[in-house]
Structures are given as C-alpha cells and as structure tokens.
Amino acid sequence: MREERSLELRQGAHGWGLYTTINLPAGQTIVRENAVAFGEGHSGGIPVIHVMAAAYYLELSHFRPADDPCPEESDQALIYFTNFYSPAPGTTWEHGVTLSGPARPVIPLHGAVGFVVSRINHSCVPCAVVELLRGAPKKPLELRLVTLRAIKAGEEITTNYRDIEDVVERRRLLQKDYGFLCECSRCLEELGKRAK
Ligand SMILES: [Zn+2]
Numbered sequence: 001m002r003e004e005r006s007l008e009l010r011q012g013a014h015g016w017g018l019y020t021t022i023n024l025p026a027g028q029t030i031v032r033e034n035a036v037a038f039g040e041g042h043s044g045g046i047p048v049i050h051v052m053a054a055a056y057y058l059e060l061s062h063f064r065p066a067d068d069p070c071p072e073e074s075d076q077a078l079i080y081f082t083n084f085y086s087p088a089p090g091t092t093w094e095h096g097v098t099l100s101g102p103a104r105p106v107i108p109l110h111g112a113v114g115f116v117v118s119r120i121n122h123s124c125v126p127c128a129v130v131e132l133l134r135g136a137p138k139k140p141l142e143l144r145l146v147t148l149r150a151i152k153a154g155e156e157i158t159t160n161y162r163d164i165e166d167v168v169e170r171r172r173l174l175q176k177d178y179g180f181l182c183e184c185s186r187c188l189e190e191l192g193k194r195a196k
Pocket of ligand 1: 123124125184185186187188
C-alpha cells in the first residue's frame, strides 16, 4: 500500500473504515494493491484466495441476505460477494466472461477483493472510487483507489457500492446485499424531499 503513513485503517462507527490523516487533492491515486481474490466469471465458482491472504480476508465483512438463494454457499463465497469491486465499464478482460455459475447469477462474478479497499465503507456521496486494472499477462489484478474530490485530514474515505438514482431502491438494495440501511446525507435529503 502506498502512502501508508497518510492513511489509517481503523474501527469506526460502521466497523472497519479507511481514514486519511492528511489533506488529499482530487484525482489522486492513494492506494494501489494487488487483488487478494478475483473472479473472472469463467470458473463458475468462488475465486481462489491466496493462502497468505486467507486470514486477513476472513476478517472482512460477511453478510448473508435474508433471501439468499444459495444457503449452502461457503463463508468465503459470502465474504467475496460482500466485499468485491467490479471493473469500470469498458474494462477489457483477458478471458471471455461467462456469467453462468452456481453462486448468485444476479451478481457478476468478475470482480476483485483487496486488503485495504474492501474495508472501505459506503456512501451515496462517495469521496473516492476503486478502479480495477489488468497489468501484464499472468500478473495479479490491481485495485486502485482514486480520490473524486479534495478530502480533508481526518475524513473517512468512502466509495459507492450501489450507484442507483432512486433513493428507495438504492437503500433497499444496500440493505438486501450488504445488510445496512444507508443514512448518508444524500439519502436523508432525498427521503426528506419525498416526504414533502
Ligand atoms: Zn445513502
């Protein structure tokens, strides 16, 4: 992880979170890390996790939706589905992607979990975004955390897990897939407008 001294992983109001200890400008890459686990949709199963990473990986959040269609899924699969980031639209993948598979067909299997970035909390008004980059052939997938705006020292770094316009649908999906009801400033403002 780059910029180690300026970023801090710690427990906050929403569990693990990432915080900056310095002011950061917009558009800056603040974390670069290789994926702990990644899926490309062709294996049909959960991604392989690097042995050295497994212990750290298992500390990540682990949520089983109430309507989970696959109750037999392993803990590792649930951790993957609760924590992966998808590639940005337009990303080119090395292999053809097949979205069939036994896990959860509604969630694309191509995505990646990172040591640091998968501990970042959600906001519907995020201050950063995670990009997935394919390096040289056979090299691990890289995750990059990039600031979307200037961030002040002490602020929590957030990303958007579900960028959906409609506030009710967005909060419903966040609760269904991640187990929390979002109460960020955008949600509260949009809900307030609806109540009028
Ligand atoms: Zn929100």
